Amino acid sequence: MHALIPVKQFSRAKQRLARILSPREREELVKAMLADVLAVLARHPCLAGTVVVAGDPGARPLVDRFQADWLPESALGARGLNGTVQAAVATLARDGIDDVLVLHADIPLLSAAEVSRLAMAHEPQSRPAVTIAPDRHREGTNCMICSPAREFTFAYGRNSFVHHVRHAATLEANLRVVELPGIAFDVDWPQDLAELVARTGAEPATHVQTYLEHIRIARRLHALPACPGEGCRRRRAPRPHGDQENVTH
Numbered sequence: 001m002h003a004l005i006p007v008k009q010f011s012r013a014k015q016r017l018a019r020i021l022s023p024r025e026r027e028e029l030v031k032a033m034l035a036d037v038l039a040v041l042a043r044h045p046c047l048a049g050t051v052v053v054a055g056d057p058g059a060r061p062l063v064d065r066f067q068a069d070w071l072p073e074s075a076l077g078a079r080g081l082n083g084t085v086q087a088a089v090a091t092l093a094r095d096g097i098d099d100v101l102v103l104h105a106d107i108p109l110l111s112a113a114e115v116s117r118l119a120m121a122h123e124p125q126s127r128p129a130v131t132i133a134p135d136r137h138r139e140g141t142n143c144m145i146c147s148p149a150r151e152f153t154f155a156y157g158r159n160s161f162v163h164h165v166r167h168a169a170t171l172e173a174n175l176r177v178v179e180l181p182g183i184a185f186d187v188d189w190p191q192d193l194a195e196l197v198a199r200t201g202a203e204p205a206t207h208v209q210t211y212l213e214h215i216r217i218a219r220r221l222h223a224l225p226a227c228p229g230e231g232c233r234r235r236r237a238p239r240p241h242g243d244q245e246n247v248t249h
């Protein structure tokens with residue numbers, strides 16, 4: 001099984017954090033989160049390799065540092081998250097890679113044990129097989145293993161978890177849903193940063209926690225005016241990738 005991590009252009013990344021982080025800080029945060037994810041995947045016994053499909057050449061040094069494979073989005077001729085993931089799994093399939101774990105780069109509490117649990121829940125021998133670890137709101141699809149991945153239609157975006165479950169049913173796939181707290185914790189909103197800071201022990205355990213401490217995010221979070229309406233955290237920004245055409249209802 002190979003892991004595939006999509007990483008978008010840094011200048012467009014983490015826009016929901018724009019009211020608390022500068023563009024430069026958002027880029028550094030994205031790099032720190034990617035480092036946390038790559039550190040777990042490098043040499044994971046369940047993985048034969050990790051591929052980063054990136055829209056930004058600035059991700060390359062990190063990818064090389066963790067000995068992952070580099071797939072530039074520009075080489076795929078695709079657009080948006082879904083188009084890019086779809087084109088990337090087609091590229092992997094041409095190299096004979098059919099079992100693909102697609103995971104986001106913004107899950108800094110990912111652990112090797114959770115990757116193992118997800119891999120063990122997956123049953124590629126009864127194909128098609130789809131195993132999903134959703135986000136903690138059961139809205140997004142933070143990690144998903146597909147076998148064979150080229151036959152799956154990716155539908156990331158609003159409520160992608162539901163869309164992916166429905167699509168797996170359409171394919172009559174062997175579907176498993178696994179709740180894993182580290183994978184489920186994605187960082188999208190200022191409130192998520194606050195939660196991450198609250199979870200930091202005496203010694204920051206991850207690249208992200210170290211970076212957040214470095215920029216003294218806690219002070220800013222305290223000073224942040226409350227969002228109008230408590231539902232704010234969950235309200236989504238317009239999807240920059242606007243690529244809902246693949247959604248199966």
Ligand SMILES: Nc1nc2c(ncn2[C@@H]2O[C@H](COP(=O)(O)OP(=O)(O)OP(=O)(O)O)[C@@H](O)[C@H]2O)c(=O)[nH]1
Pocket residue numbers: 006007008009012013014015016017053054055073079080081084103104105106188237240241
């Ligand atoms: N290669 C690639 N990766 C993408 C693209 N869009 C999103 N991603 C990645 O997919 C994952 C989920 O991204 P999103 O939640 O849509 O975007 P985000 O940058 O994390 O946050 P917002 O800008 O606040 O929506 C992250 O790992 C992104 O880097 C894209 O167009 N190309």
Ligand SMILES: O=C(O)[C@H](O)COP(=O)(O)O
Pocket residue numbers: 081106135139140141142155156157158159160161186188
């Ligand atoms: O479908 C998804 O998982 C999204 O594209 C990313 O979700 P997020 O906005 O929760 O990061």
